[in-house]
Amino acid sequence: MRERGRAIKAVLHEVHSIAGLGLALLLTLIALTGAIMSFEDEIVDHLNAGIMQVAPRSAPALMPDELIARLRAGQDFGKVSAVTLSSDPAGAVRVRFGRDEQGGRPASLYVDPYDARVLGSPRGEEFFATVRRLHRWLLIPGDAKGWGRQITGVAALGLIVMLVSGLVLRWPRRAGSVKMWLKPNLGLSGRGLHRSLHAVIGTWVLPVYLVMTLTGLWYSFDWYKDGVVWLLSRPEVVAAKMQPKMSAKAPRVAAASEPAVPIGFDRAWATFRREEGDRFARALLTLPAGPGTAIRIRSWGKDSTLDTTRDEFRVDAVTGQLVSAERYADKTFGEKIIANVLDIHRGAVLGWPGKLAFMIAAALMPLFSVTGILLYLSRRKLRRPAQPPLGRLVPGE
Template identity: 85%
Template sequence: MRERGRAIKAVLFQVHSIAGLVLALLLAVIALTGAVMSFEDEIVDHLNADIMRVASRPAPMLMPDEVVARLKAAEIGQVSAVTLSSDPSAAVRLRFARDEQGARPSSLYVDPYDARVLGTPRGEEFFATVRKLHRWLLIPGDAKGWGRQITGVAALGLIVMLVSGLVLRWPRRASSAKMWLKPNLGLGGRGLHRSLHVVIGTWVLPVYLVMTLTGLWYSFDWYKDGVVWLLSRPQVAPAKMQPKIPTKAPRAAGRAEPAQPIGFDRAWSNFLHDEGGRFSRALLTLPAGAGTVIRIRSWGKDSTLDTTRDEFRVDAVTGQLVSAERYADKTFGEEIIANLLDIHRGAILGWPGKLAFMIAAALMPLFAVTGILLYLSRRRLRRPSQPPLGRLVPGE
């Protein structure tokens, strides 16, 4: 029985070592970019405090279509989304559609009273690039390219390393907290490398498991479908973003009817009528295709997380509510799905959680370096020693 256990551990050791050598650099890049984004919201808000606020005044705020119309006169770009607030001193944020080359212009902050451009948010392009590197490794195609599958495979490999590392480290005296959690800094060389690798690895193992299990949601559709099947109610079906366009008149054969431009005003007016003053801010997004349904994401005044939001879909032509998903109506499993991003980055635990997850992510290069050093030292130990030339005898 003991021999079988040794054989299993030997196999796990080889799997752990090979996976670590193959994925070390990739995991370090993914983890470090994640650490950089940990406090993105706070950093961006601090950098742009001067353009995110305006002086409130008794004049009525402009409707979103009027804001867009005044910007179109300046030929800034095609607006795809507008962020509005119930706070009369908050600026309006405009986001733009991609151009013909696939690039997306930087967003703008605009005065809600006169559509005066306040500026482009500083740090936005930097964090957008870091996010692309974190999620898709800057591989062309973004979410539709191979990058998301590669990061997903890296996450699966990290799970294998975490489980195998825990099994390999499991001692005979598993209750010894000192042995589990205290690194021996008095050692040197290989002993110190191993102590840092296994002890600090034990500290961050729960955090890495949470990161990988939630990160896989963004890499594989089969994983996402499985999580939805497991945690959500069977009768809850995802609402369609693009319903069929109603046919108003028969089209001539071989002639495509031009798409009618749609605006934000009707959907926004109906949202204000239904929600009143219960929201703090709302993001209105135009349909990407030829549909007429506008998506509205709404955050309540007591919301502390970006993922605790309500979501509505409103027909921009008729103003009719197509669907509504309120956070308060979700089951516990559906709340987990809604909060996956904040769980992934530790924000579900507030700023201490974000700090803990950031430190854990920043420690990933430590395991890459110590793992490689341990591998090289094992290679040196296994290498047969060569006797000095003076001690060789004929035939050797």
């Protein structure tokens, strides 16, 4: 029985080593870019505090279409794809633009809601957008439609294998001893110190890495995402989410020969205000990317502390009819977990202490890559047969 256990551990050790060596650089890159984005919202808000607010006025704010028309009259910035509006009279309007023919996207703008005066482009936006593309898609062309998302998904699966095998390999004989699990032996040196740091600090961050990988797979594989939705959502919600995938191609074929009809935000905005009143803090209105007239509106309540705790509406831009309303408060516990996948992934559900803990854990990934490689090299050196001294060789040896 003991020999069998040793054989299993030997196999796990090889699997752990091969996975670690193959994915060390990639996992380090993904982890460090994730750490950089941990406090993105706070950093961007601080950098752009001067252009996100305006002096409130007694005059009513411009309607979205009028604001965009005045903005275009001053300069052609490109096709507007979305606007973020605030219920705060002092909140500036954020205007986002679609991609041009070359695939580039102009920087978004903060605009005065009363006269459409351009306040400036947010600093840090382009930097964090690049870091995000590197984190999710490794800057591989195609972004979410390219190979990058599958590669990062494979890396996440590899990390899960390393976490499980590493936990089995380091399971101490005195499993009930907290000291054995959590206290590194800093009195060691060389291979012993590397092993202690690799194993003990790896135990510290193992729960965080598991959360990161299990939620990160959501963005890499459709089969994983569909499985989570099926597992945690009500049947009618699952059916509603699957339906667009089956019928997505039909409207495009039917509308391919019809000229695109320009649509605006005003009717959808009026419907949303009629439904919500002043209960929202801010709302993001996004034009449909393809054929269709349904504008998506994401709104955040005034007491919302997370980016993912939001309501979502779809309003027909032509008729102003409310097509659907998906309120966060009406979701089941499982559906709220799905809605909060991003904030769970980065630890934001635990507030700023959770974001800090996840950032530190991500920043520690290079430690495991370095100590893992050093342990592998030292193990190879120990396995290498010792060469007899040249002075002791006899003829014929």
